[in-house]
Amino acid sequence: MEGSKYGFRAHRGVQMVIQRAHWVQQQAMKESGTLIRIDLDFKNAFHSAGNSCFWAILRGLGVPDVDFLEDLYGKSWMKITVGTGCSAPIQLDTETVQGSVLSPLLFDLFLNALLRLLDATGIKHGIKRTPQWNHAAFADDLSIYVCTVRDANKILDVIHEFESWSGLWISIPKSLATGAMYGTGMEIRQEGAKADAAKRKRDAGPDILKLQIQALGAMDEALDANNIAKLSTKGQEAWRINSATMYRQCPICNIKKGNCHFPTKLHLNPPCLECKHAWKPSGIKFSRTSLKVIHGKTPIRLLGIRYNMWLDSTAQRHYVVMDGITDMACFLRKNRDISIENRLRLIECTLAPLLAFSGLVIIWPEKEFKRLTATFV
Numbered sequence: 001m002e003g004s005k006y007g008f009r010a011h012r013g014v015q016m017v018i019q020r021a022h023w024v025q026q027q028a029m030k031e032s033g034t035l036i037r038i039d040l041d042f043k044n045a046f047h048s049a050g051n052s053c054f055w056a057i058l059r060g061l062g063v064p065d066v067d068f069l070e071d072l073y074g075k076s077w078m079k080i081t082v083g084t085g086c087s088a089p090i091q092l093d094t095e096t097v098q099g100s101v102l103s104p105l106l107f108d109l110f111l112n113a114l115l116r117l118l119d120a121t122g123i124k125h126g127i128k129r130t131p132q133w134n135h136a137a138f139a140d141d142l143s144i145y146v147c148t149v150r151d152a153n154k155i156l157d158v159i160h161e162f163e164s165w166s167g168l169w170i171s172i173p174k175s176l177a178t179g180a181m182y183g184t185g186m187e188i189r190q191e192g193a194k195a196d197a198a199k200r201k202r203d204a205g206p207d208i209l210k211l212q213i214q215a216l217g218a219m220d221e222a223l224d225a226n227n228i229a230k231l232s233t234k235g236q237e238a239w240r241i242n243s244a245t246m247y248r249q250c251p252i253c254n255i256k257k258g259n260c261h262f263p264t265k266l267h268l269n270p271p272c273l274e275c276k277h278a279w280k281p282s283g284i285k286f287s288r289t290s291l292k293v294i295h296g297k298t299p300i301r302l303l304g305i306r307y308n309m310w311l312d313s314t315a316q317r318h319y320v321v322m323d324g325i326t327d328m329a330c331f332l333r334k335n336r337d338i339s340i341e342n343r344l345r346l347i348e349c350t351l352a353p354l355l356a357f358s359g360l361v362i363i364w365p366e367k368e369f370k371r372l373t374a375t376f377v
């Protein structure tokens with residue numbers, strides 16, 4: 001079995017996949033160059049494992065008694081209880097048997113053939129001073145890590161070939177590509193963003209959102225012209241100021257920034273200049289269809305854990321850990337009649353698993369860790 005396979009295997013889990021990816025990204029952030037990640041989604045993976053090639057793969061891998069397995073799977077059928085009756089027997093011919101203890105193992109062996117193909121391409125993620133590999137797989141999730149668009153397309157071609165042969169289909173709308181440029185390349189681009197921001201500041205004066213505010217004002221006036229009952233101008237003013245400050249959060253990196261970090265074009269929700277200038281992979285295609293590209297600064301969910309290409313896990317810390325803890329603290333505050341033993345048991349049952357799953361593999365800045373401790377106390 002390939003070392004890059006983490007699903008349905010003893011002593012392996014989601015955390016190891018994430019940790020392995022973190023090490024590469026951490027090293028990448030210290031070096032120069034680009035890293036591209038492609039998350040592929042298998043369409044109904046466990047059901048589409050077409051049987052004939054399935055057995056061919058098992059025989060090729062030297063699994064004993066494949067005939068026996070083939071007989072067992074070939075002759076299995078199921079009945080579904082509907083209300084008081086029962087459906088006609090349904091023959092199973094294109095899937096691993098649901099609920100069978102063998103199914104996960106057989107699926108792993110099947111996917112292993114693809115993973116070996118990927119290793120055989122000789123393509124690596126290319127980040128120096130760290131073990132070289134190009135993919136990580138967990139159950140039906142497959143992530144590809146490469147350093148150039150050319151390599152990405154080569155790997156996708158291999159997967160496409162496997163797809164047409166095995167019947168294990170990729171869902172293109174659910175798959176995505178992301179990437180980042182680190183080191184000197186990124187610095188040059190950030191210099192560009194800084195120069196852009198400085199120029200904006202010089203050209204536009206202290207408040208470049210003035211244009212937006214003026215436009216909103218004009219819109220109000222136009223609406224007022226048709227309106228007999230005039231709204232109080234004081235309320236309008238407050239609303240204008242509110243909306244102007246509201247849009248100063250970048251929709252890509254989710255960081256709140258000063259005005260000059262945003263483009264001057266009248267756009268209600270613009271990305272900040274740094275995100276606008278950041279490198280993004282393009283031209284990644286799977287069987288002639290371009291994959292959706294997500295900005296490297298945007299957190300992406302991988303196996304239930306959200307982080308971006310700079311290992312920023314703010315989203316994970318907030319949505320899951322901090323929100324869960326705050327909810328619990330509010331609940332305990334409201335229900336003061338619960339005994340101290342039961343309170344502690346409640347915390348043990350809910351917060352411990354919440355932290356155990358994702359808390360340990362994401363990065364906690366010291367400030368956030370202090371907040372976590374304070375909330376716990």
Ligand SMILES: [Zn+2]
Nearest residue numbers: 250253272275
């Ligand atoms: Zn941004």
